[in-house]
Amino acid sequence: MNNRLKVLRAERNWSQADLAEQLGVSRQTVNALETGRYDPSLPLAFKIARVFEQPIESIFSAQGTPR
């Protein structure tokens, strides 16, 4: 799965630790999400969407799916 977490986070000038704190996960988890090493559960994906105030499908897309 692809995601725009890094871009969205950079736009807000948040550190990985900042985002991790808002999501209630570790900084390593945010790093793994951004590098595509871990796909979030549905509840976490919804939380990410809430934090960035965007619909899930604008943050995540299936591998190779053009946005």
Added chain:
Amino acid sequence: MTAVSDRKTPLALKLLGVAGLAAAGGATGFVMARFVDLAALPWTDALAVGLSTMLLAAAVVSAGIMASRPRSTPVGCGLLQIAILALAGLMLLAPIYGPNWFSPDMVFWGVVVLLIAQSVANLMLWRQADEMLQRVLSETSAMAFWALQLALFLYAAAERLGLIEGLTAWGMVGILMGVYLVASVIAAGRRGIK
């Protein structure tokens, strides 16, 4: 919100970290060579001593890394992971060296206490872990289970056929811990956890 963007770790700091880990590895090797004659031990004890040394060294290095972080960095599950590593190391050492100072009964009950403490720490770690760490823990268990059940089946078949000698429970525990350690490194590495 601190509004601080992530910065890449400077190369000098990375090299310093590598040098620190190399020094820790060297010191561990020196202590092992100076105080433990692995060749004189049965292979089951040598395996347990080797594993416990790795676990204790990992606990010390992790504690050092945690202590060197800024105070603002959340501790997270780090303390529990250090405790689990250290307790596992002690549990492997106690049955080998404990009888030098205490009666076997006392050593056994000491191991029971360590085992209970480690189980509680493991449970606390699971409850405090976020979903990715829980996934890593589950994958580690699954990998270790499949590797060990395959090995156990082959070993049992070979033993039943009289092709190999019997293995003690102590030897099995050493192998189990070793396989679990390798599985945990693989599972964590897949998620980019170093």
